[in-house]
Amino acid sequence: MALAAANEWVAGVAEDCAALSAALCLCVCAAGMFGEDLLQRGYHRDREVLAYIAVYPGVAIRHIACVIGAFEQVVARNLDRLTSDGLGQGLVVQSDT
Numbered sequence: 001m002a003l004a005a006a007n008e009w010v011a012g013v014a015e016d017c018a019a020l021s022a023a024l025c026l027c028v029c030a031a032g033m034f035g036e037d038l039l040q041r042g043y044h045r046d047r048e049v050l051a052y053i054a055v056y057p058g059v060a061i062r063h064i065a066c067v068i069g070a071f072e073q074v075v076a077r078n079l080d081r082l083t084s085d086g087l088g089q090g091l092v093v094q095s096d097t
Contacts, residue, residue, distance in 0.1 A: 042078075045070060049078040 048068045053059060061079070065072045 042081075045074065046078045046082055049075055050082055 045068070049064060052064050052067060061072055061075050065075045068075070
């Protein structure tokens with residue numbers, strides 16, 4: 001992203017339209033890749049939560065969060081997403097309340 005921004009600045013100074021458009025494309029692609037990385041990170045955490053619950057059914061959300069190194073709210077969101085996708089059916093998790 002920094003390289004694309006530098007290229008855009010150089011293209012603006014040199015008034016090179018082709019380099020400017022290429023730099024803008026690079027910026028957009030870099031932003032898209034960053035967004036995809038964030039999305040994949042969420043899916044990876046879903047798999048961690050699902051695998052842990054499959055091995056230790058009935059475990060508390062607090063314990064899952066501690067083991068995988070996430071906040072309890074993040075684990076709860078992962079469980080909600082898994083349940084809404086139909087993957088969490090039949091898995092038992094204890095409530096922390």
